[in-house]
Amino acid sequence: RRAEDVMAEKVSKPERARMEAAEWFARLNSRTITTQAILDFREWRNDPRNAAAYASLDTLWRAANGLSRDPHIQDAVRAAMERQAKGRKLNLPDRRTTSFGVIALIGLLTFGALGFLSLGTSYATPVGEQRLVRLEDGSRIRLDTDTRLKVRFTKGERHIELGRGRALFEVAHDTSRPFVVSAGKTDVRALGTRFDVRRDDQEVDVTLIDGSVRVGGEVDGSATWTLKPGEQLTLTENHAAAQARKVDISAATSWTSGRLVFHSVPLASALAEVNRYSRRKIVLEDAELAATPVTGVFDSGDTEAFVAAVADLYDLTPVRRQDGAIRLTTNPKRAPS
Numbered sequence: 001r002r003a004e005d006v007m008a009e010k011v012s013k014p015e016r017a018r019m020e021a022a023e024w025f026a027r028l029n030s031r032t033i034t035t036q037a038i039l040d041f042r043e044w045r046n047d048p049r050n051a052a053a054y055a056s057l058d059t060l061w062r063a064a065n066g067l068s069r070d071p072h073i074q075d076a077v078r079a080a081m082e083r084q085a086k087g088r089k090l091n092l093p094d095r096r097t098t099s100f101g102v103i104a105l106i107g108l109l110t111f112g113a114l115g116f117l118s119l120g121t122s123y124a125t126p127v128g129e130q131r132l133v134r135l136e137d138g139s140r141i142r143l144d145t146d147t148r149l150k151v152r153f154t155k156g157e158r159h160i161e162l163g164r165g166r167a168l169f170e171v172a173h174d175t176s177r178p179f180v181v182s183a184g185k186t187d188v189r190a191l192g193t194r195f196d197v198r199r200d201d202q203e204v205d206v207t208l209i210d211g212s213v214r215v216g217g218e219v220d221g222s223a224t225w226t227l228k229p230g231e232q233l234t235l236t237e238n239h240a241a242a243q244a245r246k247v248d249i250s251a252a253t254s255w256t257s258g259r260l261v262f263h264s265v266p267l268a269s270a271l272a273e274v275n276r277y278s279r280r281k282i283v284l285e286d287a288e289l290a291a292t293p294v295t296g297v298f299d300s301g302d303t304e305a306f307v308a309a310v311a312d313l314y315d316l317t318p319v320r321r322q323d324g325a326i327r328l329t330t331n332p333k334r335a336p337s
Contacts, residue, residue, distance in 0.1 A: 013049065014049065014053070017047075017049045017050050017052075017053035018053045018056075018057070020044065020050065020053070021050065021053035021054040021056075021057045022057060024041055024044065024054060025054065025057050025058070027041075028041065120150045120151060120152040120161075121150065121151050122148070122149070122150045122151075123141070123143060123148070123149055123150075123151070124143070124147065124148040124149075125143045125144070125145060125146065125147050125148075125165070126145075126146065127145055127146045127276075127277070127278065127279055128145055128277050128278060128279070128301050129145060130142065130143060130144055130145065130255075130256075130258075131143045133151075135151060135153075135158075135172075136153065137153070137158060137172045137174060137177075138172035139158070139169065139170060139171050139172045139179065140169075140170040141160070141167050141168070141169055141170075142167060142168045142170075142256055143165065143166075143167050144165055144166040144167060144168075144198075144255055144276075145165065145276050145277050145300070146164070146165050146276060147162075147164065147165025147166055147167055148162075148163040148164050148165060149161060149162045149163060149165075149167060150163070153177075154177075155177070156176075156177060157177055157178055157180060158174070158177050158178070158179045158180065159180050159182065160179070160180065160181045160182070161181075161182050162181055162182065162183040162197055162199050163199075164199055164200075165198070165199065166196065166197065166198035166199070166255070167181075167196070167197060168194070168195070168196045168209075168253060168256055169181060169190075169193075169194065169195055169196075169197070170194050171190050171191070171192050171193050171194070171195075171211075172192060173191055173192030174191065174192070175191060178190070178191060179191065179192075181197050183197055183199040183204045184199060184202070184204060184237070185237065186204045186206070186215065186216075186235050187215070187216050188206050188213050188214075188215050189213065189214045189215075189216070190211060190212070190213040190214075191211075192211060193208070193209075193210060193211020193212060193213060194208075194209040194210050194211060195207060195208045195209060195211070195213050195227075196209065196252065196253055202236055202237040203234060203235070203236055203237075204234070204235045205232060205233070205234050206227065206232065206233045206234075206235070207231075207232040207247060207249070207252050207253070208227040208228065208229055208230070208231055208232075209229060209249055209253065210229045211229070212226060212227070212228070213226070213227050214226050214227075215227065215233055215235070223242075225242065225244055227244055228244075229249075230246055230247065230249055231244040231245065231246060231247070232244065232245055232246075232247040232252065233245075248261075248263060251263055254297075255300060258299060258300050258301075259297055259298065259299060259300060260273055260274065260277075260297070260298045260299075260300050261297050262294050262295055262296055262297075262298075263295055264293040264294070264295055265293065265294050265295075266290060266291050266292065266293060266294070267284065267289055267290055267291070267292045267293070267294050267310070267314075268284060268290035268291070270294045270306075271284055274298070274300075274303060274306050277300045277301040277303075278301055278303045279324065280303055280324045280325060280326060281324075281325045281326070282303065282306070282307060282325070282326050282328065283325055283326065283327045283328065284328050285327055285328055285329045285330065286316075286328075286329075286330045289314060289330075292314070294310070296309060303326070307326055307328070310328065311328060315330075315331050316328040316329060316330060316331065317329050317330075317331055
């Protein structure tokens, strides 16, 4: 009797269905498949037990595919592929090797990946609110308005993924576990320091308060910057022509005390910053005033105070729309008397 037949007798019907489902999954996802194979698959799937086994496998694969872009998951998959390649040297029946290989790979991608991701904890703030988070290692994170991030701790790394918004990080010193903040394609690596990271669309601002951080990214692994206290670095998606510059730290981090400090900031930029803290947006009608510098200190979220100051300074009229937005219009020039 063939070894395959002997082994088949030792497995249960559900297990055999899962093995056959894995084999069919591998065949159907190959580059070429014959019409006869498709007909055979349909006949095999007529059995409800087989259909359920294949549907379960397909569901797992779709879930795994959604996780496949995570770099940690990719590392795990590569390691699994290497182990599978070594396993081919064993004298096992091809069918069982293929079936178990597919099932193991999908299992790793889903259960292992989901297990890894579950170690992370998500934090978020709505528009107009801030939040202070204390981490298990003693580090602290202050989240600004409309911010979302995820914290993952492993034995070798403390990893923070900033999805959007801005956060100030006070990092507890731990040489064995670097503290890494990822914001899109930008990575900020530190050991024990304080720094601020802001992510808006395709732009990332990194401001170092004290200590030292190294900033790099996926676009060009050779492009890295080491910041000094009081320096800020702005990176776009392609990291083009980025240079660190000196900034006023008290102004750059004033948001942590509930204030917005502007020193000769273009009016359009000041409006955008004020708008981050309120659902009532301010709209500047006169584009010619967009570059006009603004200097002042305002409470974050106090839209009315900012509107009143700007309207008085530039002779503008606030017009409140039905959707709650405030449009700043230029007053018509009075005709000479």
